[in-house]
Amino acid sequence: DQQVKQNSPSLSVQEGRISILNCDYTNSMFDYFLWYKKYPAEGPTFLISISSIKDKNEDGRFTVFLNKSAKHLSLHIVPSQPGDSAVYFCAASGSGTYKYIFGTGTRLKVLA
Amino acid sequence: SQTIHQWPATLVQPVGSPLSLECTVEGTSNPNLYWYRQAAGRGLQLLFYSVGIGQISSEVPQNLSASRPQDRQFILSSKKLLLSDSGFYLCAEGGTVNQPQHFGDGTRLSIL
Numbered sequence: 442d443q444q445v446k447q448n449s450p451s452l453s454v455q456e457g458r459i460s461i462l463n464c465d466y467t468n469s470m471f472d473y474f475l476w477y478k479k480y481p482a483e484g485p486t487f488l489i490s491i492s493s494i495k496d497k498n499e500d501g502r503f504t505v506f507l508n509k510s511a512k513h514l515s516l517h518i519v520p521s522q523p524g525d526s527a528v529y530f531c532a533a534s535g536s537g538t539y540k541y542i543f544g545t546g547t548r549l550k551v552l553a
Numbered sequence: 554s555q556t557i558h559q560w561p562a563t564l565v566q567p568v569g570s571p572l573s574l575e576c577t578v579e580g581t582s583n584p585n586l587y588w589y590r591q592a593a594g595r596g597l598q599l600l601f602y603s604v605g606i607g608q609i610s611s612e613v614p615q616n617l618s619a620s621r622p623q624d625r626q627f628i629l630s631s632k633k634l635l636l637s638d639s640g641f642y643l644c645a646e647g648g649t650v651n652q653p654q655h656f657g658d659g660t661r662l663s664i665l
Contacts, residue, residue: 445596473651484557484643484656485597492651530596539585539604539648540612545596 444468445533447544455552460518462547464531467512471533475541476505476516479528488529489516521551555580557657559644565663572617572631574660576644579625584646586627587654588619591641603627639664 446465454460462476472493477485491498491505491514498505504517518525528548532541556579566572578584588600599612601619609619616635620628627644641659648654 447596475653477656482562482659482661484559484645484658487653487655490651490653532597534648539587539602540599541597541648541654542599543589543597545594 443545444471445531445542445544447529447531447547449547450545451548451550453550453552454521456523457520460516460521460525460549460551462516462518462529462531462549464514464516464544465512466514466533466542468533468535468542469512470535471542473534474505474507474514475532476503477530477532478525479530479546485530518549521549523551523553525549526551555584555646555655557644557646557655559642559657559660561660562658563661563663565665566634567665568636569633572629572634572638572662574629574642574644574662576627576629576657577625578627578646581625581646583624585648585654586621587645587648588627588629589643589645589656591643591659593640597643601629634664636664638662 475490476488479485489500489503507514528546530546531544534541558577587602589597603621617631643659644657645654
C-alpha cells in the first residue's frame with residue numbers, strides 16, 4: 442500500500458515559468474511533510490518542509506502548499522531554472538516517529 | 554553542519570558474495586541514522602534505522618542486516634547477496650521532531 446503517491450513520473454516546464462509538483466497521501470496521522478531534490482548519482486537534498494499546523498511555507502523560489510482535507514501537498518517553483526532539473530521526492534512522517542514514507546518521485550525537466 | 558560519508562560510491566558484486574557498506578557522520582553527536590534503498594524506478598524504501606549504539610530497527614524483512622558499533626557509524630551488511638539486492642543505498646541522519654533527515658551521496662550496488 443503506497444501511503445505517499447506522486448502520480449506524475451515526469452514534468453517538463455519552460456524556463457521562467459512555474460513548476461508545480463504534486464503529492465497525495467492516505468494516512469491522516471502524517472503531520473510533517475518534506476520535499477527533496479535529487480540529482481543522478483547523488484543523495485537527495487532537503488528542499489523545504491511543512492508541518493500540518495500550516496497550509497503554506499515559502500523559501501525563496503520554493504513554496505509548499507498543504508491541503509489537509511484533500512490529503513494533498515504541492516511544491517511550486519517560481520521561476521523555474523534549468524538547474525532545477527532533477528527528481529523531486531515528497532515524504533511524510535507521523536508524530537512521534539522518525540520514519541519517513543517517500544513517494545516514487547517526479548522527474549522535472551526545465552527547458553531553456 | 555553535519556557531513557555524511559558513504560563508501561564505496563559504486564560496487565559490483567557476484568550473487569552469493571558478502572556485503573559491507575559503511576556510513577559515518579561528522580558534525581553531530583548521537584544522531585538518528587537510517588539506511589534506505591532506491592530500486593530502479595522506485596521511491597526510497599526505509600530498510601533500517603537506529604536511535605543509538607547497538608539499537609537497530611528493521612523495517613523490511615530481507616537479506617540484509619545493520620549494525621551501529623559506534624555513535625556515528627552505521628553499517629549495512631549481507632552474508633549472501635541476491636540479485637534483488639541491486640539498487641542505490643543511501644545513509645541518512647537526523648529526522649528528529651520536525652527536523653529533516655540529511656542524506657549521504659549513496660552507494661550504487663550492482664549484483665551480477
